[in-house]
Amino acid sequence: MLPKYPITIHFDSKILPDNVGIEIGDRLPVIVSGDGEEKLLGVPKLPSGTRKNAAEAIYKILEQWDLSKQVIAMSSDTTSVNPGHLNGTCTLLEDKIWRDLLWLACRHHTLELILAKVFTLCCDPSSSPEIPLLKRCKKVWHGIVRNNFQILEVTPEPVSLAVCLIF
Secondary structure, three states, X not given: XXXXXXXXXXXXXXXXXXXXXXXXXXXXXXXXXXXXEEEEEEOOEEOOOOHHHHHHHHHHHXXXXXXXXOXXXXXXXXXXXXXXXXXXXXHHHHHHHOOOOEEEEXXXXXXXXXXXXXXXXXXXXXXXXXXXHXXXXXXHHHHOOOOOOOXXXXXXXXXXXXXXXXX
């Protein structure tokens, strides 16, 4: 049954292994939300992670579910592939739907930017593609006793809010 309320479409491409773990490819989870509900519509495999392929896959899923008329907004990360005003995924999707949609920056990705700044303040910037602290954690992860952990209490030095918000 079709929802009778407006919905937001959420999408974020990921490079993931296929079902048998042999090939790696672009996948595009497509989720809709509205009126306090969420639904995963599909996770299509893209021939390549281009803007055009992403917009076509999203539109195809919306048509399969007969939801394109209910969509009023899009939520995605802010990498240039999505919000590009000339031929980004969001622009191409609006062209396919034949109307303007509200563009929303995904909260997860917005908060990631803030967390990255906090991490840099706490752990110093890294010039390596891998962060040494996280690499060490990954090596010992299997040995961590998860049912009896203790919280590390740290008394932080005061940091100016202005310093934290400089991006």
